[in-house]
Amino acid sequence: MKLYVDIGNSAIKWATEDDLQVDILHQAESSNLPAAIEHAWLKLKKPEAVYIASVRQQDIDAKLLSWIERHWQIIPLFAETRQLEHGVTNGYKKPGQLGVDRWLALIAARALSKLPQIVVDCGSATTIDAMDGEGRHIGGIILPGLRVFAHCLRQNTDIPHYETGEIGDCFATDTASGILTGAIVAQCATVEKLYQTLQAREMGDVICVVTGGDAELLARHLEVSHRVVHDLVLNGLRLQSGQSERTV
Ligand SMILES: Nc1ncnc2c1ncn2[C@@H]1O[C@H](COP(=O)(O)OP(=O)(O)O)[C@@H](O)[C@H]1O
Ligand SMILES: CC(C)(COP(=O)(O)O)[C@@H](O)C(=O)NCCC(=O)O
Ligand SMILES: [K+]
CATH class of the missing domain: 3.30.420.40 (ATPase, nucleotide binding domain)
Incomplete structure (x- = not known):
């Protein structure tokens, strides 16, 4: 099972591969991580991989990272904004400055149309x-x-x-x-x-x-x-x- 996680400034959203097939998305407030996800994530089957897209401060990511390592013994992979990917070219003067959530939304939108x-x-x-x-x-x-x-x-x-x-x-x-x-x-x-x-x-x-x-x-x-x-x-x-x- 793969787990996909989107950490925004207000909410953390997550879905497994199966959830995404049927448009299911779970969410909790992102202000209090990892406590906000603990109850729900403890019920999940241990994932084989965790992918995270985060626009939050690094210390928030670090807390979640250590929760994942502690409970599932895996190191999550963090998404990044790229210059060219899945047919999309980043228009920013400094491509890395574009929020990773915006970049991922663009490549997903391109896959749709x-x-x-x-x-x-x-x-x-x-x-x-x-x-x-x-x-x-x-x-x-x-x-x-x-x-x-x-x-x-x-x-x-x-x-x-x-x-x-x-x-x-x-x-x-x-x-x-x-x-x-x-x-x-x-x-x-x-x-x-x-x-x-x-x-x-x-x-x-x-x-x-x-x-x-x-x-x-x-x-x-x-x-x-x-x-x-x-x-x-x-x-x-x-x-x-x-x-x-x-x-x-
Ligand atoms: N059930 C909900 N819980 C919290 N916020 C919600 C809910 N439904 C809608 N919202 C709205 O969604 C916004 C957060 O959207 P989201 O895309 O998750 O933001 P971010 O990516 O910045 O975390 C909140 O500011 C609120 O206005
Ligand atoms: C613009 C944002 C704050 C949006 O964050 P969100 O509303 O999803 O929490 C985020 O994408 C961000 O920090 N972007 C970096 C600056 C930029 O995209 O130019
Ligand atoms: K946004």
Whole structure:
């Protein structure tokens, strides 16, 4: 059994080879590792290999690494951002600077379609990357994710306490809804802008793939056609680890 692990700034996600065949993804908060995974991982059959993609600090990775060594006597392999892999060329000036989660999402997206693509990952940050029909990553942007967006406002203003908001149209009529709607509208409008820019550049069809913890929420409000793929990063990790492409 192979275990694939994606450590983001908010959540740790994991899946076995079998889980990925049927789009199952498990998750826990990534703030308290390894305690957050211990209960679930102790129930797993001992894996023959563990592959990790992490955008967290090295001491967090190190704690998980020693848990894995202690319980399963194996040393996990860490994914890395590359210059060229699975038909995708990294567009960053310094390729290694691109987050490994973004890189893996790109190679998984390329395995899904050879059309030009916008790849959106809605997590702690929302990243939006563009890739042309030749698999060239053109570049992308980083926005605060939906939660961070609201958190930033609370941290930097004396905005009075507010309850949960709802999204109606663009014109919210209470504080909570104004903040939530602001975050969603800002992100959707940005995705749409990059989509249209790529469409004009490529002069043809473009597809949009959305992943990450807030994918469904954002997707509900996106006006461009799109597809939600929850396990995009884990599928990229699986590809980098040497497994063949899967038709998702
Ligand atoms: N059950 C859930 N538990 C925690 N966060 C969730 C859940 N469902 C959706 N979310 C949202 O997903 C976000 C985390 O998404 P994720 O892609 O895992 O982020 P990251 O890769 O940065 O860890 C959270 O900020 C939250 O808004
Ligand atoms: C942009 C990110 C913080 C996103 O992290 P996430 O929301 O998945 O936790 C991460 O991909 C990262 O640290 N990237 C390095 C900088 C870059 O990609 O340019
Ligand atoms: K992200």
